[in-house]
Amino acid sequence: MAVEDTLKPVVTEEANPNSTEKPIDRYHEEGDDAEEGEIVGGEGDGDVDESGKSAVPESHQLEHSWTFWFDNPSVKSKQTTWGSSLRSVFTFSTVEEFWSLYNNMRHPSKLAGGADFYCFKHNIEPKWEDPICANGGKWTMTFPKEKSDKCWLYTLLALIGEQFDHGDEICGAVVNIRGKQERISIWTKNASNEAAQVSIGKQWKEFLDYNNSIGFIIHEDAMKLDRNAKSAYTA
Template identity: 65%
Template sequence: MNISEEENKNPNPNTKDEEDGELEEWEIAGEGDDTASSSLKKGVVEQPQPLEHSWTFWFDDPRAKSKKATWGSSRLPIYTFSTTEQFWSLYNNIDHPSKLAVGADFHCFKYKIEPKWEDPVCANGGKWTVIFKKGKSDMAWLYTLLALIGEEFEYSDEICGAVVSVRGKQERIALWTKNAANETAQMSIGKQWKELLDYNNTIGFIFHDDSKKKLNRGAKNRYTV
C-alpha cells in the first residue's frame, strides 16, 4: 500500500494541524492575499460533501499471513472516510487491485462493520462475487466503490461492504450483504451490480453460513443472475 506509516496514524486524512499551513480542499487558495481578492468578494467557498455513511478501508497484507497466525489477524483498518473529498484523496493515493500483491485482500466496509463472518451485522448475510482475469478489475472496483458510497442500490441498507481479492490468475470482487434469506433484496442487488459493471457472465450469491460449513470451499450458490 502506498500510504506512509505516519499517515496511517491519522484516521481522518483531511485533518491537518493548523500550524502546517496547508489548505484543505474546501478552503480558498490564497486567502488573505491581494491576488485572491476577487474570489473573496464572490464569497465562493467549496464545502465538503458528506456521505450518508462513513466507510473504512481495510487491508489484508499477504506478507503478514502465515499458517500459524490467527485467521484475520493480518487484516487491519487503514482509513475511515466520511466525505467525497476524503474518498478521492484516499483512492488517488493507494494501489489499485492490479498493483496489489498476490494474496492481498482490500476491503471497503461501512464504519463499525468488520469484514468477517463473525461480525454481528454480517453473520446472517452472504456475498455476490464477480471474477476478472489478473489485472482487469480496477475499473469494476472503482465503480463498485462509487455505487457503495453513493448509496446507488435500491436496497442500500442491505449492503455491508465489498472486498477485492487478488490471486494468482484472477481477481475477485465480492459484495457483502446483511440478510441472505431476503431473496428479493439480494436478487435486486445482484441485478443492479451486474448491470452497473456491464458484466456478462452469470454471478452467484453464497450464504456466509454455507461458506463457514465448507471452510470457504465448495459452497454452492443460492441465487444467481
C-alpha cells in the same frame, strides 16, 4: 443521495488514467469548462470581493462513513488466527476524502498476490463473525489478472453513492488478488431476504456492464463447506 450530484464537483481524470473511458465522464456537465482552482463569477461584470477572506471549499457528506481495510499477504501467511492480520486503514465520510484516498492508493492491479482490500461501512468489520455480517452472504465477480481496476472503482462509487435500491442490506465490498484471477465481492446482511439479494446482484451487474452469471454464497455455507458451497441465488 444521488452520486451524480455529490461526485461531480470533485472528481478528476486521475482516478483511472489507463482507461480510455473515464469512470467519471458521466458526472461532467456539457459546457463545464472551468479549470481546477478557477473561480467562476456570476452574470455580468460584477465586483470582486476584496475582503481578503479565503473561500472554504464545500464538503460533500456521504450518507454513511466507510472504512478501508487491508489484509497483508506477507503477514497473513504467518497468522495463527484468521483475520488477525486484517487492519483498518482509513475511515472517510465525504466525497473529497474518498477521492483523496483513492487517487493515492494502489489499485488492485498493483497489489501483491494474496492481498485482500476491503471497503466496508464504518463499524462493520469484514469478518464472518461480525454480528452484522453473520447472517449474510456475498455476490462475487471474477476477472482476469490485472483487469479489475475499473470495476473496483465503479463498485466503490455505487456503494458510497447509495445507488442500490436495497443499500441498507449492504455491508461493503472486497477485492481479492489471487494467482490467476482477481475477485470482487459485495457482502450483505440478510441472506434469507432473497428479493433484496437478487436485486443487489442484478443492479451490480448493470452498473458494471458485467455479462457473466454471478452467484450468491451464504457465509454460513462457506464456513461449513468451504469451496464446496453452492450458490443460493444467481443473477
